[in-house]
Structures are given as C-alpha cells and as structure tokens.
Amino acid sequence: MQAAISDQHLPENFELFHNMVENARDGINITQNGVFKYVNKAFCDMLGYSREEMCCTNASDLLASSDKQRMMEQHFLRMQGIGKYGIDYTTLLHKNGSEVEIEFNVTPITYQGENASFISTRDITERKRMQEKLEQSEYKYRNLVENAHDGIIINQFGKFKFVNPAFCKMLEYSEDELLENDFVIFLAEDDRERLLQYHKLRMEGDRNHMIYEAKGVAKSGRIIHFEINTSFIEYNGHPATFIIMRDHTEQKALEETLKASEKKYRTLIEKSLDGIVISQDVKIIMVNKAFADMLGFTVDECMENFGPHLIVPEDRERVMNHHLERMKGDMSDKKYTLSMFHKNGNRIITEFSSTAIEIDGRPASLITSRDITSRIKMQEALEKSERKFRELADLLPQTIFELDLGGNVTYLNKAGKIAFRLSENEIGFQATTGVIPEDHERLLDNIKKAFIEKGRDGGMEYTALRRDGSTFPIVIYSSPMTENNEIKGVRGLIVDISERKAMEEALRQSERKFRELADLLPQTVYELDAQGYGTYLNKSGQIAMGFTGDDIRFHALDGVIPEDRARMQENMRKTFQEKRLSFSDEYTALRKDGSTFPAIFYAAAMIGNGQFLGTRGLIIDISERKAMEEALRKSEEHYRHVIQSLQEGLFVLQDEKFRFVNDAIVDILGYTVEEMTGKHFTSVIPPELRDEAVRKNYRRRSGHTDSWSYEFQLLHKDGKTRIPVILSTNLTELDGKTAVVGTAKDITDRIKAEEEIKAAHKRLEEINRDLEQTIRERTKELTKANTQLLKLQKENLQSQFDVLKQQVNPHFLFNSLNVLISLIRLEPELAEKFTEHLAKVYRYVLENKDNELVNLSTEISFLDAYIFLINIRFMDKVVVNIRIPDDKKNHRVIPLAMQLLIENAIKHNAMSKKSPLVIDIFIDEDNQLNVVNNLQEREAHMTSTGVGLKNIQNRYRLLNNTIPVFEKTETHFIARIPLAAE
Amino acid sequence: MQVVIIEDEEFAARRLERMINEIDPDMQIVAKLESVSDSIKWLKNNQQPDLIFMDIHLEDNSSFAIFNSVKIHCPVVFTTATDEKSTIVFKQNKLDYLLKPICADELKKIIEKYCNLPFGERKILDAALFADLVKKP
Known part of the structure; x- marks a missing residue:
C-alpha cells in the first residue's frame, strides 16, 4: 500500500519530501475517513506501532478515552467543513497502554481526490511532566517560605528584595513598606554598626559571621532579639544575601528569668x-x-x-x-x-x-x-510550768477562769467547777450563763471593755448562777490575756462573797438595830470625830438640839453657849490627849434656834486599832430636874399658902382622928383649929350618917385607895345644924403612916340655887312643848307650799330647756349645714339665701325662747324662713300651707310651737314627690290655731317620745291657759292650739 | 369602681357625686336613689356596685330597712348628720360612716381604703346581725 501511495500521487520532488517527512522528529500522518492513509516513522515510534499495524488502525482507536469525545466532535465538524484547524492538544494511547500527551496541527488536504487531514504531532509528555514538576517544586518552596515561622529575606545591594510574611509580622511592617526599602531599618541603632561590620566582612569573603545574634527593632519600637543565619545566593543574576532570622526575644527573656530564678533559689537555699x-x-x-x-x-x-x-x-x-x-x-x-x-x-x-x-x-x-532542741526543751519547760500553774490554780479556793474572744469559758479551775457545780470536762459554755440574766448585759459590757481597753477589771459584783438555778454573790476580777500585744481572751478570778455579803448584811442589821435603839433613846446620843465634828446624832438629839432638816452637821462647841466653850474645849483636849475613856461635865446647851437648856454631857473616847477615833456620848437635859427642884420648892410654899387661904375645908385624918384642919373647915363647923385637931372624925358626922361614914372609912381602910367625892352632911359644933358639903377624900401618907386627906366644900348655897333652877326648868319645859307643837304645824304648811313652788319652777325651766333643746337641735343644724354645703357650688345664690334664712331661724329661736307669748305675725315670718329651709332640703316632698287672715295676726301663741309641730310631722312621716307631706296651718271657727298634716307614718325605728307635744302642753299649762289638744285620725294628725288675745 | 348613692336630699346627693368624681374620676356613679323602696327595687334588678354610700333617714323609711329586703354583697358607707345611736353602733362594729356635711378629706380616705382593699377583706354587712345591732336600745 505504501508503494501505491508513492508511485501514483507524490510530486516529482517526492524523494526530498519523503525523506523530510520520513526523518522528521515530529510524527506525521494523513487520515481520511478516520483511517490512517499515511504515517511516518516518528509517529509510529511515538505510539509503539509498526507502520503496517498503524495503517490498518482506526485513528479513533488511538484516542485516549478522556479526550475522545471532544476529538470526535472536532473531527466531525471538520468533515462538515466548519471545524477548526490549527494547533491543539490531546492524549493518545501507546500500544503498551500508556498515555502519550501530544501537540498536533491539522491541515485539510486533498488526498487521492478526496478530503483528508494532514496531521503533524509532537510528543509533549516529557515536557508536560517537567512543567508540572517545576510547578510543584515552586509551590512547595513558596509554601515553605511563606509559611515559615522564621523570617526570610533577600538583601541585595542593601535593599529588601524579598520578605516573607513571618518577617513582616515579626517587624510589624507590611510587605510593601519593606520591599526596596533600606535593609538596615530593622536593625537596632545601637547594634547597627556591628552588624554592618559583619556584612562588610562577609562581602570580603569572611565566613566567620554567617550565624549570629542581632538586636532588631519593630515598627512599634519593640526590641526583638534575632538569631540570624545568612547565605549567599544569586538573585536575578546578581549576588544577594539570603537571610533567615528567628525571633529570640522570648527565649532570651526565659533565659533571664531562669537565671534570676536560679540565683534566687540558690540564695534562698544558701541563706x-x-x-x-x-x-x-x-x-x-x-x-x-x-x-x-x-x-x-x-x-x-x-x-x-x-x-x-x-x-x-x-x-x-x-x-x-x-x-x-x-x-x-x-x-x-x-x-x-x-x-x-x-x-x-x-x-x-x-x-x-x-x-x-x-x-x-x-x-x-x-x-x-x-x-528544735531548744524548742523542745522550752516546750517541756512550758508544759511543766503550765502543769505547775494549773495544779496551783486547782489548789486555789477561788474560781479561776479564762475566756476566749467569743466570751466562751476555755478554762475553769477545780474550785470553779465545784463552785458552779460543773462536771470535770464541762467548759466551752458562754460566760454569761454563769450569771443571772439581769447581769448578762453588764458582764458582756465588761468583757468587751476588757477586750477594747485592755484594762483590768478591778472587781465587779455579780450574782452567779449555777446550773441548778441556785445563785450566790461574787466579785469578778479580770485582766486581758495578751499574746504579741494582741488580746487573746480574758483571765480572771471569781471570789464568792456570800459570806462577806452575809457579814455585811449582819453588820448592817446590827448597825441599824443599834442606830434604831439609839434613836429610841430619849437622851441625846452623839458621836464626834477626832476634830470634834459630829458624825452622828440620834433622833432625840436632833430634836433636843433643834435640828429640823436633814443637814445635821455640827461641831461639838456649837452645842454649848459661848461662855462654856473654853471649858468644853479643855475637856475635849483632855479626853483626846489623855485618851480618857469617859468624862462628864455640866454645860448650858445651845440649840440651833438660840434657846438654851442645862445639860450634862457624858463623853467616852472611841478607840480603834489603838487610834483615837473620836468621842461618843450622851447629853442629858437636866432642865426638868432643875425645874422640878425649883417647882418643888415653890410648890411647898404655894400649897402652904393655898391651903390656909382655901375656901374649902381641908383635913387630914389619921387613926380616925383629925391630924390637920385648915381655917376653912373650922369656920364651917364652928370650931377652932385647936378644938378640932385630935377629935374623932365621927364627932362632926350627924348621928344618922355615922353608920355610912364608918362604912366608908372601913372600905377606905380595907384598901380602896381611889379618890372619892360625894355629897354628905356634916354636923356643926352646935350639934344641930347639918351642913351640906361635898366631901372629897383620898389616901395619902403622912410620916410613913396611912392617912386620909379630904376636902369639904360647903354647898348650902348651891343646893338652894339648884332647887330654884329645877322649878324654872320645869316651867320652861312646858312652854317649850307648846312651841314645838306650833312649829311642827307651820313647817308642814311651809313644806307643802315649797314643794308646789319647786315643781312649778322645775316645769318652767324644763320647758325652756326643752324648747332650746328641740329648736337648737344639733341634728337640725347639721342637716342644714349639709344642705348649705351642697348648695354652695351648685347654687351659690340659693346658698346665700339659705344662709340668710338659717341665720334668721336661729336668731329667732335664741331671741324668743324665753318669751311666753309672741304675736302670730312674728311667728309666721319666722315660720316662712323655716319653711324656706325645709323646701330647699326636701324640695317638693313637703308642702306647708299657712292660711291665717290678717285680722287674726295680732293674736298670740307660745313661740316655736308651730315649728315644732312641722318638724315632728317631717320626722314621723314618709314623704316623696309623688305623695308629699302636706301641712296646713289655719285658724278654725273656735278660734284655735290648727296644724294639720296628712298621715303617712313611717315604719318603726322612729320611736316617738312625745316630748315635743308634752312640752307645748306644759308651756300652756304654765300660762294657766287652755291646753292644746292633739288628735290622730285615720288620715290626719291634728294639733289644736289656743290663741291668746292680743 | 361602681358606686351607688342613696340619699333623699337632692342637693346633698349631687354634692356627694361631685366630690366622688373629683377624688377619683374613674369611679362611676351608677345610681342615685332617694328612698328605701327605690333602693330595694334597684338593688334587686341590677348588678350590685362596688360601694354604696347610704344616708340613714330616707324619705320613706330608715335605710336600715333595705337590709331586711335585699342581701347586700358590697361594702356600705353610711352617711348621717347626727344620729348618736347609730354612730355608736357603727363605731362598735367598725363600720365606716361619714358625718354630714361630708368632708372631702374623710371621703377621700374612705374611697382610697375601698379602692385599695383586696376584695376578700371588704367588710360585708350581715343584714340580720345589722338589724339586731340597730334595734338594740
């Protein structure tokens, strides 16, 4: 497939580009429809695949799941022509499963006539890791610096280039204040030179002053002790000092404290x-x-x-x-x-x-x-001493006690426990329980005084109280117990003074007894001190010497007349100096009032403890004796004279014969004194009385010694004449033998007079009887008249009083005042009127209460005023109609009668606006004044006394006039009052 | 506080009302009655007040008669000009009374006493007992 690519589509300089691409360090690929159309070696190496493996792989399979979604979306958008191109980052998966971070750049191209993406990639895994590491490291160090407790700074060219927060905080500056500021500002001025010297030395390469202590100063002026650690660094391409500093202040302070403390303790221990x-x-x-x-x-x-x-x-x-x-x-x-x-x-x-x-x-x-040798010895000695004293205290017969500050008994010796009858261990009770309640306060006061004044108590008397309730008198002596000048309590002595008290009492009684005895003596008893001043004078003495008040101060010499004083002084001197035990002399005593009397002064020295204390003595008033002597002498002379000149006969019989007869008796009886003396007493008694005389004489002789006085008859010498006498005889003694002394008073004249008086008396009695009879009868008549008079007067006074009482009835006054006070604010004008009328009413009452009769016209004008008051008080509840023709107004009535009737009506009847009380006043055909009111009687409570009505009747009765009539019908009360002519 | 005045003299009643209002404007005179019969009727048909001022001699009868017909649950202050017998009874039984003309000070004392007296301590007249007291000679 690679061959196909090379052969058909690469430009002419394919070789050059091919080499460039093949050898490029970046990974390069072309993707079309999500599939790799081309990959270079670098890309394959990047992900660990071979070129062959890669060409069959879906590009999306290489995307790491974390970013896959986004990448797919981007890709999709690009396919739509709206996606983004340019540099981006994502994560791819290595064949071994690890993730590879890449940077890539997508460029749109046409490949084999179709849209494709030219993608160059660069592995940035390593770069990214490095970057992260750097960041982490920086973060770590920054953290370290920022969070360090030590201050960290960088000093370059003498300026702060970096400061961490700890340093700022330490020096109390903000970061901004410090950065680029002079480095030296935080160094204490007195340390600055040394530190700059160090710095200079360091700069010259000296390495001895890298770590040192320094003194800094914070912004606030606070001194900080630092430990400084310096090192050299390069900062921003220039040399700088990196400084770490630690605040040493507290540590420094601690050290100082420790040093001081150690010194202190060392001294403490050593000293x-x-x-x-x-x-x-x-x-x-x-x-x-x-x-x-x-x-x-x-x-x-x-x-x-x-x-x-x-x-x-x-x-x-x-x-x-x-x-x-x-x-x-x-x-x-x-x-x-x-x-x-x-x-x-x-x-x-x-x-x-x-x-x-x-x-x-x-x-x-x-x-x-x-x-503690000496302490122990002392303690032992103390204990011994204490034991000794305690034993001694227990031996004492007196009570010894100690009190604490709270007044509790902390110690009591044996005698105390016995005296108070306490058991052996009974202490700790309050001191006050030892005395009777009446003494509590005084005892507490004295204890308090002892505490406060630290004074000794010289002995106060109390009544001690035992537990069993018995008491005994005591004296408490106390003194405060002090320790280091501080009061710790009170110690004291209690002495039972029962015996002393008893003795004192006995002495007092004895003294009183003798004093009373002395006072009872009729003679003067006195005591003088050594100087002659009086210390005692008994009652008789006070009287005798003329002392009247309580002040009986005197000197012995004052008691005699001035002429006697020298003698007395001499006698006193003798008594004092020679200590003569007794002495007596006669003086003329001188009373306070200046009067004198003769007296004998007896004196005896009072000796006590060998000392001359004074004199005690007796004054005997001899004026009576003197007077008696004188009197006796005079009396004898007097009697002799009297007897001889006596009108009464006087005789003395002894052995029934006359021993003595006076001239009077021989005259009475016709004898001579010589003839009569020696005669038998019966020879002067008439024969018919002789038996009686002999009987009397016999009784006398048989012991009847009282004096007898009786009428008797004596026989005259002529033997015929009987002379009536009053014989008074008494027994006496003459020459040691009993004798009868008698007087005989011739009462011949008296008897004659008596008989005359008797006759006169009898006549008088008869006259008196007649007189009494007359008086009795007269008195009876008088009493009767008087009673009548009194009754009349009383009635008259009573009615006057009643009028007054009725009319000036306080109830009426208060009711009127109540109305008045109510009116004052509500109806001031009415209030004035009311007051005028009230005054008028009262004035009328006062003026006419004594008048017996007044004109009807006057009475009516008063009634008008009264009714005015009533109307205001009761408003429409009372209606009074007065219908008196003018030609009758000259008639007279007793004053205030009508007013009384109106008041009665108001008092006894109910009334309201609906059914008012109606009172009609008129004169009837019988010329009587009628006061009529309708009856609406109130229920009970109002007990009618009828005093008012009776009063009216009485007043008419006094005038001897027709008496008013009061009548109560079913519906009305009618009063009929007679009118008097003008 | 609700008050009833029983007084047969109109001016006296008005004065008492005025005095009460002056002493405490919050006191409300809910009725002024002139007779025993009116008082009985009113007290039977209305909620009893907090305090009654009662004259003794009313126009139809003595106010003591009210107690025989109505049970009075609130304190009563008697007002009288002079009635020696009654005042003696009042004094003996510690009943409050005011002598007429009423003195503002005395009235104030009485009102303050009743305003401040907790309900339970108010002396309520026992009608029977009271009637006995008054009848006694």
Whole structure:
C-alpha cells in the first residue's frame, strides 16, 4: 500500500519530501475517513506501532478515552467543513497502554481526490511532566517560605528584595513598606554598626559571621532579639544575601528569668535558716551553711563527714529506712524528728522534712531540717510550768477562769467547777450563763471593755448562777490575756462573797438595830470625830438640839453657849490627849434656834486599832430636874399658902382622928383649929350618917385607895345644924403612916340655887312643848307650799330647756349645714339665701325662747324662713300651707310651737314627690290655731317620745291657759292650739 | 369602681357625686336613689356596685330597712348628720360612716381604703346581725 501511495500521487520532488517527512522528529500522518492513509516513522515510534499495524488502525482507536469525545466532535465538524484547524492538544494511547500527551496541527488536504487531514504531532509528555514538576517544586518552596515561622529575606545591594510574611509580622511592617526599602531599618541603632561590620566582612569573603545574634527593632519600637543565619545566593543574576532570622526575644527573656530564678533559689537555699540537704543514693549532693552550722561543721567538712554515724544509734535505722524507701521511688513527703550528734559530741534534736525530687533522672531527697532542741526543751519547760500553774490554780479556793474572744469559758479551775457545780470536762459554755440574766448585759459590757481597753477589771459584783438555778454573790476580777500585744481572751478570778455579803448584811442589821435603839433613846446620843465634828446624832438629839432638816452637821462647841466653850474645849483636849475613856461635865446647851437648856454631857473616847477615833456620848437635859427642884420648892410654899387661904375645908385624918384642919373647915363647923385637931372624925358626922361614914372609912381602910367625892352632911359644933358639903377624900401618907386627906366644900348655897333652877326648868319645859307643837304645824304648811313652788319652777325651766333643746337641735343644724354645703357650688345664690334664712331661724329661736307669748305675725315670718329651709332640703316632698287672715295676726301663741309641730310631722312621716307631706296651718271657727298634716307614718325605728307635744302642753299649762289638744285620725294628725288675745 | 348613692336630699346627693368624681374620676356613679323602696327595687334588678354610700333617714323609711329586703354583697358607707345611736353602733362594729356635711378629706380616705382593699377583706354587712345591732336600745 505504501508503494501505491508513492508511485501514483507524490510530486516529482517526492524523494526530498519523503525523506523530510520520513526523518522528521515530529510524527506525521494523513487520515481520511478516520483511517490512517499515511504515517511516518516518528509517529509510529511515538505510539509503539509498526507502520503496517498503524495503517490498518482506526485513528479513533488511538484516542485516549478522556479526550475522545471532544476529538470526535472536532473531527466531525471538520468533515462538515466548519471545524477548526490549527494547533491543539490531546492524549493518545501507546500500544503498551500508556498515555502519550501530544501537540498536533491539522491541515485539510486533498488526498487521492478526496478530503483528508494532514496531521503533524509532537510528543509533549516529557515536557508536560517537567512543567508540572517545576510547578510543584515552586509551590512547595513558596509554601515553605511563606509559611515559615522564621523570617526570610533577600538583601541585595542593601535593599529588601524579598520578605516573607513571618518577617513582616515579626517587624510589624507590611510587605510593601519593606520591599526596596533600606535593609538596615530593622536593625537596632545601637547594634547597627556591628552588624554592618559583619556584612562588610562577609562581602570580603569572611565566613566567620554567617550565624549570629542581632538586636532588631519593630515598627512599634519593640526590641526583638534575632538569631540570624545568612547565605549567599544569586538573585536575578546578581549576588544577594539570603537571610533567615528567628525571633529570640522570648527565649532570651526565659533565659533571664531562669537565671534570676536560679540565683534566687540558690540564695534562698544558701541563706536559708533551715538546714537543707540533698541526698541521692548514699551520697550527700549538697548541704547548705545552715545545716553545716547546725552540726558545727563548715560546709566542706560537712560534705566530707556526713554519714549515718552522725545520727544517734536509736534513730539510725529509722532514718536509713526512710532514705532507702525514697531511693526505691517512694515519692511521699516525710516529716520526722531525729537526734543527731553535734561536732562537739552533744546531741541535738532536729526536725527533718523530706521531699522527693529528681536529679539526673533518678530519685533524690530534698531535706530541710531545723534544730528544735531548744524548742523542745522550752516546750517541756512550758508544759511543766503550765502543769505547775494549773495544779496551783486547782489548789486555789477561788474560781479561776479564762475566756476566749467569743466570751466562751476555755478554762475553769477545780474550785470553779465545784463552785458552779460543773462536771470535770464541762467548759466551752458562754460566760454569761454563769450569771443571772439581769447581769448578762453588764458582764458582756465588761468583757468587751476588757477586750477594747485592755484594762483590768478591778472587781465587779455579780450574782452567779449555777446550773441548778441556785445563785450566790461574787466579785469578778479580770485582766486581758495578751499574746504579741494582741488580746487573746480574758483571765480572771471569781471570789464568792456570800459570806462577806452575809457579814455585811449582819453588820448592817446590827448597825441599824443599834442606830434604831439609839434613836429610841430619849437622851441625846452623839458621836464626834477626832476634830470634834459630829458624825452622828440620834433622833432625840436632833430634836433636843433643834435640828429640823436633814443637814445635821455640827461641831461639838456649837452645842454649848459661848461662855462654856473654853471649858468644853479643855475637856475635849483632855479626853483626846489623855485618851480618857469617859468624862462628864455640866454645860448650858445651845440649840440651833438660840434657846438654851442645862445639860450634862457624858463623853467616852472611841478607840480603834489603838487610834483615837473620836468621842461618843450622851447629853442629858437636866432642865426638868432643875425645874422640878425649883417647882418643888415653890410648890411647898404655894400649897402652904393655898391651903390656909382655901375656901374649902381641908383635913387630914389619921387613926380616925383629925391630924390637920385648915381655917376653912373650922369656920364651917364652928370650931377652932385647936378644938378640932385630935377629935374623932365621927364627932362632926350627924348621928344618922355615922353608920355610912364608918362604912366608908372601913372600905377606905380595907384598901380602896381611889379618890372619892360625894355629897354628905356634916354636923356643926352646935350639934344641930347639918351642913351640906361635898366631901372629897383620898389616901395619902403622912410620916410613913396611912392617912386620909379630904376636902369639904360647903354647898348650902348651891343646893338652894339648884332647887330654884329645877322649878324654872320645869316651867320652861312646858312652854317649850307648846312651841314645838306650833312649829311642827307651820313647817308642814311651809313644806307643802315649797314643794308646789319647786315643781312649778322645775316645769318652767324644763320647758325652756326643752324648747332650746328641740329648736337648737344639733341634728337640725347639721342637716342644714349639709344642705348649705351642697348648695354652695351648685347654687351659690340659693346658698346665700339659705344662709340668710338659717341665720334668721336661729336668731329667732335664741331671741324668743324665753318669751311666753309672741304675736302670730312674728311667728309666721319666722315660720316662712323655716319653711324656706325645709323646701330647699326636701324640695317638693313637703308642702306647708299657712292660711291665717290678717285680722287674726295680732293674736298670740307660745313661740316655736308651730315649728315644732312641722318638724315632728317631717320626722314621723314618709314623704316623696309623688305623695308629699302636706301641712296646713289655719285658724278654725273656735278660734284655735290648727296644724294639720296628712298621715303617712313611717315604719318603726322612729320611736316617738312625745316630748315635743308634752312640752307645748306644759308651756300652756304654765300660762294657766287652755291646753292644746292633739288628735290622730285615720288620715290626719291634728294639733289644736289656743290663741291668746292680743 | 361602681358606686351607688342613696340619699333623699337632692342637693346633698349631687354634692356627694361631685366630690366622688373629683377624688377619683374613674369611679362611676351608677345610681342615685332617694328612698328605701327605690333602693330595694334597684338593688334587686341590677348588678350590685362596688360601694354604696347610704344616708340613714330616707324619705320613706330608715335605710336600715333595705337590709331586711335585699342581701347586700358590697361594702356600705353610711352617711348621717347626727344620729348618736347609730354612730355608736357603727363605731362598735367598725363600720365606716361619714358625718354630714361630708368632708372631702374623710371621703377621700374612705374611697382610697375601698379602692385599695383586696376584695376578700371588704367588710360585708350581715343584714340580720345589722338589724339586731340597730334595734338594740
């Protein structure tokens, strides 16, 4: 077939073209109707077929399925004459199944007289692969650069030629700001010179400064520490520096911190007051000075010498066990005390606290230790001391307590528990529960005061309260407990003062008793202090010395008249100085009011504790005694005189004979004194009375000592005349023997007078009887008249009062006011009118309430005003018709009667606009004033008292006039009132 | 709030109405009644108001008679010029009343009391009990 092609159709220079085509590097073929008409060697090689194989192959079979559709469409279009020609790309299938990318160019030709396509092809598989690889590579590197965390830049001729985003971000510039800008702008000025020097050296071929640290500055001025890595590259055909830089700032800062921290910890450890040891395995890795000091070594000695032998034998095993466990990986913290040997051989007690740490990946112990020898000793001493004090406190008979800041009892000694009857372990209760509720507040106040003022409480009295409710008086002394100048609570002492209180009470009672006793004494009792000032004066004394008020201050010298003062002072001095126990003298006492009285002053020194405290004494008023003495003397003289000048007879009988008789009795009986003295008493008694006299005398002698006084008769010396006397006798003593003293009063005249009086009296009695009878009768008449009068007056007053009460009825006033207030806004003019009428009504009532009768005309004009008020109040519900002819208007009626009747009608009747209350007032043919209203009686509630009607009737009754008549018919109420003539 | 005024004096009723409106324009005077019979009729045929102002002496009878015929479910404030006996009963039973002429302040207090009083706490008069109270001498 190839021969056919060559022979028949190729042009003359076939050979040349044939060679050209055959040897062309591009694959060339001619297709006609989808079949290869010609293929060159290169095309065959391209797809791995032989020329023969190719010529029998459908072109479409060589198309890769991925592009087949498109190629077929193109081909079809070309066959139609509308297809595209020119360069295109597609994929063909190699004989071995691999795909071959090609570039092809289709040209339409005529082949053997028919349309065909001349197609030249070029294998571009390799080119395409290379291109992709390049792209991938570029992408990769770009990515690397763009996403690098390190800043990447290219510096050429001192300018930025490339910057990556990380660098921009680091320096806070935008890419645009940096590109083509001076390279040095990001270098810190103080570092710039050094870095430029490096650059210069590099340019000269120095390779020592390729990686170095630099200080940069960001746009904001922030200092950045870089690590810079430079290399030389060729960029756009010229040498350039490729620089990678890493922000070192944080790392730098971290380093600084670490350094500082390390220094800090090293210092801490070295300066620590606690001993610090780090041990690993059986070795000491480190000890600090404090630890070495504790054992009396230097640090170096300690490192050399430290070993189990420094631990006391009894603790050695325990400590080694701890250490071994730690080395086996026990991570727990351990704390223990152990005793160690000091360099000087003494034992010291230390407190070890071990923490697991890791050094070089293996467990180690960090041990802090502290010498607690002195602390332990102190603690022991303290405990001992505390025990001692506690025991001491428990031995004390008083209660000792401690309170915390909350007022809770934290300690109470044995005595306290016994006093408050508490069990052994009962503490922690509130302090206030230990006193009665009334004392709570005071106790709390005082505790608070102790806390705030840090002051001691010098002892307040309270009433303590036991659990069982019993109480006892106490004094609490307290002082704050401080620790480091801070109040921790209160400590105090409670003293049971029941006994003291009881004693005080007893003393007080005793004192009161004696004081009362002293006050009861009738004599003056006083006490003076050493200076002579009064400290006590009993009641009698206060009265005696003339003290009236409560102020009884005095000085002893004030109590006597000035003339006596020097003597008294001398006596007092003696008493004081010579400590004389008692002393007495007579003075003239001087009262406050200046009056005086004679008195004896008794004084006794009061000595207490060997000291002269003052004087106590008694003042006895001797004025009575003095007066008595005087009186006695005077009395004797007086009696002697009196007896002798006595009108009455006086005698003394002894042994039934006259021992003494005065002048009067001998005169009465007609004897002489001499005659009568020594006579038997019966000789002056008339014989008929002698028995009685003897009987009386006998009774006297048998012990009747009271005085007797009786009428008796004595016998005159003449033996006949009987003299009536009043005999008064009494027993007395004369010269140690009983005697009868008696008086005899001659009553002859009196008896005569008595008889006359008796007769007169009898006459008087008779007259009196008559008089009484007359008076009784008169009184009876008077009472009767008086009663009538009173009744009339009362009735009159009552009616006046009733009128007043009825007319000035507050109900009416308030109702009127209610109407008035309602009118004020709605009908101001009407309100004015209403007020005028209201005033008129009230004025009329006040003016006429006392008048008995008024003219009808006056009364009607008042009624008009009243009706005006009614009409406004009840509108059309009440209608009042007054029909009084003018010629009757001079008649008189009692005032306000008609008004009362109208008011009554309103009160007792229902009314409405539909069926109003109609009241007619007129004069009937009997010349009586009629007030008539229709009856529409209201239901209950309105209890009629009838007072109003009665009042009208009474008033007429008072006038002695015809009495009004009231009548109630089925339909009407009718009042008929009489009219009085003008 | 709906209010009924029972008062036989026209001017007094008008004044009370005006005063109520001035104190609280939201209060609605739904009826003004002049007599016991009108009141009974009205209260039987209408929904009862929230509050009644009631004069005692009405034109046909005492307003206490209303309680014998109608069960009143709302609070009642009595108004009276002076009626000593009644006011004593009111005071003893803590019933509200106003003395005539009515003072604006006192009326205001009463109205505010009832406006603010929860429904359950309103004192409702027991007719029988009340009748007893009033009849007692």
